[in-house]
Amino acid sequence: MTWPAIRTILDGAVVTAALAAVSILLSLPLGLLLALLREGRIPGVPALLAAFVSLVRATPFVTLVLFVYFVLPAAGLELEPVPAAIVALTLNTAAFSSEIWRSALVTFPRDQREAAAAFGMSERATFIRIVFPQIWRANLGPLVSEVTILLKCTPAVAVIGVVEITRAAGRIGAETYEPLPPFLVATLIYTALIATLVRGQRVVERRIARRFGLARP
Template structure:
């Protein structure tokens, strides 16, 4: 049984995991949308550069990206807080995956609705805000939430730059108490609660997407 005095450390570690993951998720969803839109803007050089970015980042493990930024920042003379490095690495990672989700939504959006909006005199910006994005968000949400879950599961990579996340705290408590199992089980339960909340959100999104498709 784990001593109650260690629970505050676990909660602090869980907060670090939630804060870094949540910030990266919010930035990644928005930036992924931006990348998807720019890739469809018919600017050849920019489109090829963004396609290369998406391909390279999706093939790169998150822990490698975290370590690369951690080493590269001082080499360039940048004094960057390790929390910023962690959020930046996770954001770069999830942006690439979110960009593919949004790109698929753009590609499968009903052309007849676009033609009808054009016929009604809507500008591209107005059509995007009022017609495309609301529907695309609903249909893409299951995949976006799945990507959020994967990012949280990968978040222990931030411990490589010294951040005390939930996984690192559980290891530290186990090393101090010489009983590694209780803190690891406690950390696992907290991860289960976080992922469970996202899975619940995904199921709700699936239902809404199904109704929209009917």
């Protein structure tokens, strides 16, 4: 494995990580929004969203990617591979994280909400000042888990031609007729990335638990 080859793979890794990062920034808030809408009172919306979330959670990610890339154009939304990849990643992670947010909202202690109401707080203020600050800290573990899963899913976008780590490794393999080394290198690099994230998550969790006492409801 030559150094330029390794550089190519590293570049691919950067693309993958960047895709994942953008999707994380979009999907976590989107997941929260979905959860709030599902627990909201607009007629028809909770059921629709529940069906959507069920569907996305049962569908393999690669199938979702293909769906977004090949089917949406028929509905008028023609996307380049990179935007399509981001849309698929965002929808996927939003659906999964909405379950985490939803369970946090549902199990949030009722008496805290009642106390806020008794002191004249609006529902919006209650959410922003009381509910949200607690639930994002308490669920940091599961949320970061979702992020890790998203990172592990991302290589699948190679199937619609996005040049990220998988394609990079594949291209080098095709040029050198030795596909195994580049894929081993790609695996090592990417695993190292994820392993670092996981270690970091554990450290952060421990620190949060120490500062806020029992960070889990």
